[in-house]
Amino acid sequence: MAKTPIGLEPVVGSLTPSKKREYRVTNRLQEGKRPLYAVVFNFIDSRYFNVFATVGGNRVTVYQCLDGGVIAVLQSYVDEDKDESFYTISWACNIDGTPFVVAGGINGIIRVIDASNEKIHKSFVGHGDSINEIRTQPLKPSLIVSASKDESVRLWNVHTGICILIFAGAGGHRNEVLSVDFHPSDIHRIASCGMDNTVKIWSMKEFWTYVEKSFTWTDLPSKFPTKYVQFPIFLASVHSNYVDCSRWLGDFILSKSVDNEIVLWEPKMKEQSPGEGTADILQKYPVPECDIWFIKFSCDFHYNAAAIGNREGKIYVWELQSSPPVLIARLSHAQSKSPIRQTATSFDGSTILSCCEDGTIWRWDAVPTD
C-alpha cells in the first residue's frame, strides 16, 4: 500500500453512534451447543424475505422471522456424516423459482437442498478441501460460486449440477479462499479474497458461452468441458492479513481483514493490461475487537447499512453510503459475549440477526421511531 498523496487519505468513520435508528433485542434462540457459522436471509425470492437459514455442525435450519420478535422454525436438515461441519449457506433457486438452500462445509461437498419438497436436490463434489463461502448470482439465481480451502473458486449450475468454471491456477489464490461475491450488475465479474491477503477480481466474459451451455447440457455433468480460468483481471493488496469477507458495493468493494475495520475501495483496472491496476481506498469503517478471522458482515438489500459482529458479541451497524461514514448503532447485550461469526440484515434493515460461537441466534429489531 503506497503512501497516499494529501487529500486522498481514506475517510475513517467515527465510533460514536448517531442513533439514527435504535435496535433492541427481541429474541434469542439457542440452537444446540455447536458454533453457528452462517446466517443468511433469502433475498432471492421476495416471497421469502423474512425467511432465513443458519448452519452449525452438520445441521442446516430454516426459520422465519415473524412480528413481535417471534422466530418460527420451519425446516431442519441434518447431514448423515456427523463429522461434517457446515461453514456457509446461501439461498438459490431453480429456473422455475423453487427455493434452494445451498450449504457447504468441511467435507468439501456442496449440498443443494430443495426447500420446497425438503429433499436433497444435488450434491456437488469436486472441491478438494473445505468450503468457506457460497454466494448466489442474484441476476441468475441458478448460478452459485463457491470459495474453498483448496485455493480455488468454482462456478456451479444448481439446475443441471454442472461445474462450469474453476478459478484457480497460475494467477489464482495462493492460500485458502475465504470469501467470494458476484457483482450486482455486471454478470461477468466476481471478486474473491483469501488467506493470501489479496482480493482478486475475475471475469467470466470469455467463457460466457460455457455458462450458457451449462443450462442446456443434457449429457452427464461430468462430461461437461469445465474450463480453468487461471488469470484474474485485477489483483489488489489492500490488506496485510487474511481477508475474510469481501462484498461488492456497486463498482466498489467492501472488504475486511483482521485489523478491526471494513475498508471501502475502488478497483481501478487498466484496460489494456489486465492484472495491473490500483486500489483506491475510499473509506474505512472501524470495528473494534474484530481481529479474529472468519467473521463476516452482511448488508441489507439496498446496501444502505452493513451489520458486523465482533468477538465480544457486539454488533456495529454502519451506514454505508454516507461520507464520512456514520455509525447507525452499536448493539450490545450483557449476555451476548460470544464471538459473532456472521450477521444477517433483513431486506429493509429493520431486523438484524447474529449467529454466535456458542450456538445462539440473537434477533434485534429496530425500534419504530414514531
Next chain:
Amino acid sequence: MCREDSRLHLSAEEELAAEESLSIYCKPVELYNILQRRAVRNPSFLQRCLRYKIQAKHKMRIQMTVSVSGIVNGGVLTQSLFPLYILLARLVSDVAVAEYSAVYRFRRACILTSFTGIEGSNQAQANFILPEINKLAIEAKSGSLAILLVSFANGGGCCLWGRIPLESLYMSLEKSPNLSLGQRAEMTLPVEMHSCSLKLNCLNEDKCILIQNSSNSLSMLQVIISAEEAGAKEKSPYNSYTCSGISSSSLSHIIRLRAGNVIFNYRYYNNKLQRTEVTEDFSCPFCLVKCASFKGLRHHLPASHDLFHFEFWVTEEYQAVNVSVKTDIWRSEIVADGVDPKQQTFFFCSKQLRRRRPKSLVARHVNPVFLEPNLPAGDCELLDKVHGGNILQNARIGEVECVQHVPSSFNVAGVSGAAGQSYSDSERVQSVSGNNLGPPALLQFAKTRKLSMERSDPRNRTLLQKRQFFHSHRAQPMAIDQVMSDRDSEDEVDDDVADFEDRRMLDDFVDVTKDEKQIMHLWNSFVRKQRVLADGHISWACEAFSKLHGRDLVKAPALIWCWRLFMIKLWNHGLLDARTMNNCNIILEQYQKQGSDPIKG
C-alpha cells in the same frame, strides 16, 4: 590369516562354481561396507551404545572405601556417633545465606552404622567411585570437593560434622606406591569432629547441607580410606586366553591368540570346502561391529545375519564359529543370477506374454515386449481435432514428410523410431545371455498412447468398475463409460483456453500491431494443434498454414503482408527454403485468383 582346505582337487569349472558359492559370503560384507561409510557421520544407535559401554568398561577409575575405625586417643563421645553419614560433597561457592558458615551440595549419602571390625555390623564402610588419578588431580586443585562425615543430633545431643578435603586425600594417594602398581592403597587419617547445627535441604536431585555455628573440635575420629584402581583389568589385549588347567606354554605350536579373537570357518560349495578367517575384539566378520564378549557375538550373529547358519564352539584353544548358508529360505535377498527384480514383476502382468515365452528359454533374460497395436481408432480422434483433415492424416509424432499418400495401415508410416516399428515384424524378441554377470537388459516399452481394448486384462477391468473415479483436473465424478474408454485426457491441452491465454499474452504487448498479433495468434494456434516441434517441420507447416488460412489471408492484405514477412524471417533463419516459400506464394496466389473471380463475375 586364512587357511584353505585343499583336500579336494577341483577342475576349472568346479573352481568357478566354488568361487561363486563363496561369494555369497562376500555380498553382505559389501552391503555393510556401504552402510559403514554412511554411518561414519551418522552412526547407528545400537552400535554406538555398545561402543560406549565397551569403552566405559575399559575406563580406569578409582574405587574408594571409607570406614571409621574408632576414636583417636580412645576418647569417649558424649553422644552416639552412629548412624554416621559419609558424603562426597562440593562446597557451594556463592554462600547466599550469611548465617551459614558452609553450604555443601551432595548427591548420595552413605550410612555407617558402626565402627569397622565390629562383629555383626552390616554397614561399616562407604564406597565411592572417583575418576582416575590424573583427572582427580584437576578436581583436587579446585579445592571445592571434600568428604564430609555428618552425624545428626539424636538422643539429645548436638550435630557433629567433620571434613576431609580432597586435596589432602589426593596427595596421599599420589604418593602411595601401591596405587600405581594396580594394588590397593590404604591410609588412616584423623578427622576432627565439630559440633554445629545442621540443616538439610532436599530439592530433587541436589541435596544441600547447611552448616552453622561450628564450634571447636570435640573429638577426633580415626578414618580408614582404601583406594584401588578398577576397570583396568584388560589393560593389555595380549593377555592370553587362559583356560583352567592348561598352561600356555604347552600350546606353543598354536599361534598365541588374543582374548578377543574368534575363528570363523566358512563352508561353501555344498559344504565340501571350508575357508577360515579370524577376527579380533569379538568383531563380526560381516558388519564389523565389535561385540563385547563371545556371548554377545553369539547373539548378534543369528539375529543380524540370518542368511547363514551358525554353530558356536569353544575349546581350550580357541573360540570358533562355523558358518554355513541357509538353504531353506524362500526367497533370495541377493539379486542372484543378475535377474533384475523389475523385470520379474512384468513377467507376470500379462497372460499373453506367458503364452509366448518358449519353454526352452533360460529364464534369465527375456525382454517382455509390448507390440505396437493397430491404431485406427486412436488416430481418427487425433484427426478430428484438426480442421482440414486431409492435410494432416499422417501427422503422427515427428513425421511430416508423407503428406501426400494416405496409407491404409498406420503401422507402415514412418513413425518415429520409438520402438514401434521393429516389433511389428518379430513376434518375439529374445536375448539369451550366457553370462549371468552382465547387466540385465532393460525393458523396451513402445511409447503407445493407446492400448486396444482386447489387451487389457479382464481382471483390471473389474477393478475399474468397482469404485468411483474422478477426473484428475476437474475432480468431477467420471461415468463408467468414460473410465472404460480409451481416451486419456490427462495432459490434454485445452485448446480453447490455450487460445484465450495466447491472445491475452499477445495483448500484453504494446508495440505490436493488431494484424501482427493476429498472425502470431493464428500461427501459435496452428503450431500447437499440429505439433510442429522440430526445425524440419517448418517447411511443411508453412505450406499447410498457407493452405489452411489462405482464404482469410487474401481477404486482408495487411495479414498477407505479415505472413510474408514472417516467411522471410524464417528464411533468414534457414528454417524455410526458397522452393517452399515459392510454393506458399503460389498457393496464396491461387486463392487470390479464386477470390477475385466471383468479383469479376
